[in-house]
Amino acid sequence: MSESEALLKLKSSFTNAKALDSWMPSTAPCRGGEEEWSGVVCSEGIVTGLYINSLGLSGKIDVDALTELTGLRTFSVANNSFSGKTPEFSRLGGLRAIYLDKNQFSGEIPPGYFDEMGALRKLWFSNNKFRGRLPPSLFKLPHLTELHLESNQFNGTIPSFDQPTLVRLNLSSNKLEGEIPASLLRFNASSFSGNAGLCGKNLGVECRNAKASAANKNIHPPPPPHPAAENVDDSKKVIAAGVALSVMLVSIAIVVIIRIRRKRKAFKVLEKESVQAVEVRVSVPNKSRDVDVSRKASSSRRGSSHHGKNSGVGELVLVNGQKGVFGLPDLMKAAAEVLGNGGLGSSYKAMMADGVTVVVKRMKESSAMARDAFDTEVRRLGRLRHSNVLAPLAYHYRADEKLLVYEYIPGGSLLYLLHGDRGPSHDELTWPARLKIVQGIARGIGYLHTELAHLDLPHGNLKSSNIFISPENEPLISEFGFYTMINSANLAQALFAYKAPEAIQSGKVTPKCDVYCLGIIILEILTGKFPSQYLTNGNGGIDVVEWVASAFSEGRVTDLLDPEIASSTNSPGEMEQLLEIGRACTQSDPEQRLEMREAVRRIVEIQQSDGNMDARTSQNILPTLDHGCAENQESGKSHESVLDNFDNRISGR
Template sequence: MAVVLSPFLLSFTFLISSSFFVPSLQHVNEAEPLIHFKNTINITKGDLNSWRAGTDPCNGKWFGIYCQNGESVTGIHVTRLGLTGEISVQDLKALTSLRTLRLDNNMLSGPLPPFHMLRGLKSLLLSNNSFSGEISDDFFKDMPQLKRLFLDNNHFAGQIPTSLMQLLVLEEIHLQGNQFSGQIPELTDANKILKSIDLSNNDLEGEIPKSISERKNLEMNFRGNQRLCGQPLNVVCDPSDARKIDPMTEQELSQLNIKSILISIVVLIIFFIIVGIISRRRRREPDFRMLSKEHLSDNEVVEVRVPETTSKKPSESTKKRDLDGSTKKGTSNHGKGSGMGDIIMVNKDRGSFGLPDLMKAAAEVLGNGSLGSAYKAVMGNGLAVVVKRIRDMNKLGKEAFDVEMRRLGQLRHPNILTPLAYHYRREEKLIVSEYMPKSSLLYVLHGDRGICHSELTWPTRLKIIQGVVRGMQFLHEEFTSYELPHGNLKSSNVLLSENYEPLISDYAFLPLLQPENATQSLFAFKTPEFTQNQRVSAKSDVYCLGIIVLEILTGKFPSQYLNNGKGGTDIVQWVQTSISEGKEEELIDPEIASNTESVAQMIELLRIGASCIATNPDERLDMKETARRIKQATT
């Protein structure tokens, strides 16, 4: 490239400078419609003084404003402020990335504003207001991404809009405590993900549609509708109330049924043909395949292979090895150059399995992390596991690596995710652990469900903080000789069980990584002591723990997680500044600040978290003292 040409340098300089200035201009532009939105409503129980013209809504200081990676406004959560007046939806339409709108627990009234103009909206929460009137039947037809609708405890009347029941990705419907009347519309068969519907305490009548009542794993509530009948209510419908069908309609229905049967037969034939092709292909190519999964908002189909080290077919002795990677004599399956080996089991709490089981498993892409790619695989016996594919974990030889992995496999603690197995190749490793159904703390806090997720209450967040601290104390006691007992603690490595019990993963990896790979991959190497003095210690884990505690309490995405630090909230500077100014309460996430009886406890935890992120490691608490103070503050 002709880098000496001044026109090129000029253009390049312009592009670079634009990349720094355009986002801030965009944020200021987003401030204008928000300020106008604020000025059109009346605030009777608080203020929005933090919403200031000319400032960045994504700077972490605008009350109730949430941004994705600090790039654009994705959520407005303005609750319990006694809002009255007219909602300016036209201003909100200017926020092209808006996905969540929370105006619940206010005093808004009148007809439902034209929120259908916000085509990208995923969550609309208007509970406990005074909205009234009927909602047009086609109101929701232009909201294809809507997942969560909360209109409960208002004064809506008329029929439930048919367009609402035709949405394909709708997961939650809450219309209880209104005056909706008439029959419940049929739920489209194309929606396979509806989890919850609450239509209680309305004036609905007729039979609950079978498209709803016969759904499995659907939470439903229809109580308080005196003229409603059907299986969920254990109320038998009166046949005399059924609609009469004329002979012509019956004939048409009969013809329609015949067509449906024929179409079903054709679909089944095509399905079996496809299954046959896939089965033959799997027998022909014994590769570890990874199918598709929706990861946040992305859909992709990925194929992942664990290649053989040679082109030779496995010998009969190799085939007869046990699934735990050992021969009948109990020796490890570390054959040199004889194919790709097998899975080495280090923890049999969930049973044993081999590489062939993983190769046959239906699998899904979970995403890419600092260490490598992660996949979910569901094996034939129903066990769901996460497989991490790590390419740069090659500091130790095969035998030393085996010793380290078996040591990790022996760990037992309710807040530690113990690996189940590994697969060794010089150029890459597979580490297998149990799959956690709630994904990671990072996703629950900042994913497309947002922190308004109804189960992420203060008791749940407190439970997560307590569990993470207990797990970290255990690791620091178990690996006292390690420079970094964990080394990579961040919210993406805190996994959550079905009941939100946290389990820490990706720990004690420093001895397995080359120094240059460790500094690039592990979060502990982003601490101030490494940036300034090229040093890390157990106190670096304390810093990382402080970031997580503050992330949970504030609900903000820390810019410290990003490689370039651009985007998110500089949670360290924000917390330290606010505490020095005596403004701790402004730090607390509005979603939990309403739990007023626990605010003092939240502030104490904020202060402990702030003690963990001191720039000088000597001024930080150690892990044992951090655990003691958090236990004292929460019991």
Template sequence: MAVPAAPWLLLPFLLLAPSLAAAAVSEADALIAFKSTLSGAGAGASAALANWVPGTSPCSGNRTLWRGVLCDEGGRVLGLQLENMSLSGALTLDPLVDLPALRTLSFKNNSFAGPIPDLAKLGALKMIYLSRNRFSGPIADELFDKMRSLRKVHLSHNAFSGPIPSSVAGLSELGLDDNAFEGAIPDLEQKGLTFVNLSHNQLEGPIPKGLSRFNASMFEGNKNLCGRPLDVSCDITQSQSPRSPAKKKISPTLLVVIIVIGVLALLSIVGLFVFILSSRRRRQLDEANLVHLQSAETKKFDAPEANKVDRGAAEYRGGAAKKAHKEDHGKLSFVREGSQSFGIEDLLRASAEVLGSGNFGSSYKATLFDGPSVVVKRFREMNGVGREDFQEHMRRLGRLSHPNLLPLVAYLYRKEEKLLITDYIPNGSLAHMLHGNRGSNLPPLDWPARLKVIKGVARGLAYLYEELPMLTVPHGHLKSSNVLLDDSFEPILTDYALLPVMNRSHASQVMVAFKSPECAQHGKPSKKSDIWSFGILILEILTGKFPANYLRQGNAGTDLASWVNSVVREEWTGEVFDTAMKGTKNGEGEMLKLLQIGLGCCEADVERRWELGVVLNKIEELRERESDGENSSFDGEGGYSSKGMTEDDFSFSTNN
């Protein structure tokens, strides 16, 4: 029988409850007040933000209840992402001052007009996205001076004018392209600057030396800019400025000479054009011969039953890729600083090897002549956004940098398909090591190696959640075939953050996040769908079982966790662990802890599913060997015996 708590023990909680309720109401009221300042075409903000209802809360933990609101784990408003809502009028930020945890603002692709709002009132902001609106006028030089936490400012495609404010110094990202900024570029030589785009403005003068490391396209469209990386000498620019002396009249003799030179130049151009056409025909014949010689390309394992080898892979070289010569958008765009530059022609001439064919498209290994090996992935179902939004998202991915992420090197945009270029990782995928080397001479992964893989995947996933807070599922397709292993068996995540550019209907059929239990209930993934995918991956690594075998006809809500729960509950043995796993001596207790973590990630109830921060901390605490005093044994033949340990000591709470 429960003993009633003494009234004086409840006093602190009774005093604290009103303040907590007031804080929640205050944030909701602040957002309702902000909504009242918005207007737009048609029904305007009332329709776009219809679920912003007084008396309700915008957040439940880190779960978003109001459209466009990002929440932190404490249930506070972390950001506003009101994009593509046809909002218009002046943007007033005064009501948002009452949101102490606000760190991100994104109002992209609306019709806000007038001067830039007073962002300094929100001094704790870290990221500001106001691109593709109708803002105009100059920006005060000191606007960002007091915003010490500010890292990213994107004001592209507006009508801002005047000089670039010097207070942008210190940012890591700055997008000011397609405006009317004028004058000289301020000193932006800070080492932390990873992205800058000042193209298509009215800037003039030399480009600061510290910006010469960026691509020339970031400065094009400014007639009077000079210096590296532009191929324009500052001496030439100054000589062509409006301040130059008036031109002298051309004499008739000089005019005749100019005409003769022009005719000769025209004849030379015609001859060069004929030469280029003949060379192109010869090159196409060479490529056709090369395709014939390479028709028996090598095939590699990717993942059993999920990814099968594409037997028609030669079409990449002999068919689809040739079209790149005939299109305006047949040029590779590089997003990683310092990467070796090459063209689509270099890929066509490279020796090719088929790696496999997955749900998105085919993958090829291309070994460049006198260069590195790269992986080319073809995506046919990647038309979720237009060309400009696609390019912006690829640049965002190119700026990601973490030891457990495979960096994007370059991409090719074409209407019917996209190519993504990454580095080649020789050891292949985790799926191959777990399922594809049975009966081969390759040794199976031992317990220390599997624990190392899980820790690396957790760190990479946590980095994606930190850098891409605007995405519902920052990875979206986490599975063993998308975890590569380097020479030291360090895991490297690939195919991450692609959901924003995928066709939604195709993504819902094939992406792992859409197999989560919440998709079976509500038809869409949640912020914790990646955590569910990670839990399934943990169970796959521990059990050696392939998850696709436990999905009933590919439906969401039925998974490997159900099988693990049934075995443990009914038999309470080590049958769940992969018998091929070696190096388990004195590590059985840690394996059980990891099994519990995996099941905690697979909770069917999203509210009860573990937070990523909790998962990461618990995984980091795991060791290859259990501490002294823990006494359990795993016989390697499917039998587990616990001494002094009961099922209550190791609770399972999944409801799959």
């Protein structure tokens, strides 16, 4: 059965399917990589997602038809009128997201329903009429990131669930009871409210069983000691007390020594305070300060490099072996110089004895995230593989200090190339070079929005100082995925995405804040102006968004272009197209702002119209189709990473 036939068979199982009139036998659901049928998402001519939400659909969901869509990764029928038992989605082992919320599904979910759905990441069964116990197989899914079961009639206890990938959980408004498992204590009370029988620290409700047990001990005290015990020699008691006191004093001394050594191990540098000075004057200072790293490390090279989660708190944990194996002693013996101090902390350049040069970022505003959770997040970032993404190599964790290690890119940042030393590197920023850089940034940020779609801010700190340029003018995006690692009170000061208008007004962030940041970079590259949006004090730079909007209204668009590229032949039309995209990305109303996928598509079309697409770009028209991620390579399903980029967009999450 072809995909067209399968979808038409599925449509025939629905009632009131007038909204799917575009699903016609004479047409194809996917054509040339684009979606032709409403609610259908395609990748490389394969149907990967169905988003048929809020269409008044009812009837039966023909799972037999869905099994013919071998590339299907997302299925969403949210806010319709489907009812009855849960469809046999367990037959669709490749699904990564299911959205059945706001329907009338009912009945119990079989205990082993999710046994064959190991790829599932997002599950929304909220606002239905499901009942019975939570299926144990649900809590064994290895990659689950979002679980919404609120507003149903589930009862019984919550199974123990130790899944570090889970970032969103909502079990509220059910009939659950018992103690909340310790593995779920990281979620707040709203995830469990509306369950009268639940207890635990999250809800501030003491569990009765524990209280009753304590009361029972008071009612039935332990039996008195045997009379012989009272005959213990007093001298032995004195000796035992002396030994205990000695052990306690030695322990205190060890703790004090460790703390003193940790303080001595801290980087001793004078951090720069002016953001403008650091970000604009990026050239290496004449009197660079070396980081004091001439110290002994407590961990061995082998232990700090290979032990991973089991390694000690003071070790360096490798999460990406692309630059070889190195440990904390190697890093600490390297002479380093200060590169600057940004919103997330200080950065240092360090060359190790084997010649490998790295950048060490010291996160000063890191959250109190537990080590296991921090390890999970950084390892997820370290697994990312894309030609325009700079993934971390290693990390060092302490409760009061966290270091992230990256590969050093000698070409410098995009901000420095645009606004720093007007030397040969700046002269190479011709229009074709700038267009290539914009296209690479779009490809990279699209990939991040795919692989980090579970975050409200897949990047969060996208700006020209966090984009590094290779000698071939390939951009490398850095400092992404930090949204969950920073204290919530410091997010607005640390992440540039909070400069988006809606974030300034309400503090609320969405993936469209990253779209706004992409727009700022586009306007910065085209105009050559330093955006005042990068500064915290408002002194210096130009408000590029306001300036561009004013120029468009006054009909002087060509005045916006950097004079160094405005004279390029056969290019003004392409520059104006990119200006339009930058303007659309920086709309103050996020609803009027472009979606990330649409922005990428339009940028690539400009590249195509010029005929300058390189071989790699021509093979990967959209960044969401670039599957360098190790996870996708292991699964062998090259179109899987399309899912997370679009499910939030189309299903309105």
